[in-house]
Amino acid sequence: PMINRPKGTAGQHWSIQEAMGLAGSERKTDVYQGIQRNLRDLVHNARIRWQSPWNEIPASDKSKLFQVAREQHPLLKRYTNDWATAELVKQYMKNRRGSAYHNGWL
Numbered sequence: 001p002m003i004n005r006p007k008g009t010a011g012q013h014w015s016i017q018e019a020m021g022l023a024g025s026e027r028k029t030d031v032y033q034g035i036q037r038n039l040r041d042l043v044h045n046a047r048i049r050w051q052s053p054w055n056e057i058p059a060s061d062k063s064k065l066f067q068v069a070r071e072q073h074p075l076l077k078r079y080t081n082d083w084a085t086a087e088l089v090k091q092y093m094k095n096r097r098g099s100a101y102h103n104g105w106l
Helices: 026-045 059-072 074-078 080-102
Strands: none
Touching: 026 059, 026 074, 026 080, 059 074, 059 080, 074 080
């Protein structure tokens, strides 16, 4: 069964990990963290500009990223319109930008 995106803002109104159904056990957390690491690598390999906000990333780049992510993690097919992949990548890019600003790189 497909899992719809919760209403509100991830991290503010709901937890991405909990909404994905990957909270509550060490095994589930390991799966979640593995997906996070892989998506980080996919962003780098696809040369997606983490310096840019998500809404400025071209749809074609997002589409390719979603397709590869689904191929590498079939679990991601369960989330309607790739919302989980999008939220995890947005979280990564936001944290990466915040760290870069904090360290004076941006």
